[in-house]
Structures are given as structure tokens and as C-alpha cells.
Amino acid sequence: MPKHEFAVAMTCEGCSGAVSRILSRLEDVKFEIDLPNQLVWIESDKDADILLETLKKCGKQVTYKGTK
Template sequence: MSKHEFFVDMTCEGCSGAVTRVLNKLEVKFDIDLPNKKVFIESDRPADVLLETLKKTGKTVTYIGAK
């Protein structure tokens, strides 16, 4: 499994809740670092699929890279 790091422009618990909801649908392991606006995802799915899923939150999302 690969670990991916994303920047997601989250400002509150509601934002991280939106991220949690979309990622739970993919059934992947993830950690949200709200103060640093980062999301770490462990998955076999391609990074572009994860990026498009995170964009469904309506937040600005940037792929930082593999960990």
C-alpha cells in the first residue's frame, strides 16, 4: 500500500468532517492533520483518484506526494 500526502484547505471540524465522509466511502486508511491542513491516505488506489475524491468536498486540494 502506498501513502499519499495532500494539502486540503480545511479551516474547521466541519471541513475535516467532509473529508472524513468522502474518504470513508473509499474504505481507505487516512489521518487528518487539521492544524497543518494535511491529509495522509494509505491506499492502493492511484493518487489522481484520491485527489478527485478529496475535491468532492469543495475544498482546494493539492497533491503533495507519496510518503
């Protein structure tokens, strides 16, 4: 499974919690949140565009950085 990296404008635990709640709804997705560096890594076979649109639902600015 590819590991996608996203920059997400998170400033607090509430922000990372919102990201976590949204990603938890997706099936077959593993993710890590790095709050200090405002990064989210998602391991998934889903298309990066689908993951990007899902992350945008948390109301934060999101940028796709590529795969690792």
C-alpha cells in the same frame, strides 16, 4: 500500500468532517487528517489521481504533495 500526502484547505472541524465522510466511502483506504497543518494522509493502492478527484468532492482546494 503507499501513503499519499495531500494539502487540503480545511479551517474547522466541519471541513475535516466533510473530508472524513468522503474518504470513508472508499474501500480499502486508511486516512489521517491533520487539521492544524491542513494535511491529509491516505494509505491506499488506488491511483493518486483517483484520490485527488475524490478529495475535491468536499469542495475544498486540494493539492497532491506526493508519497511518504
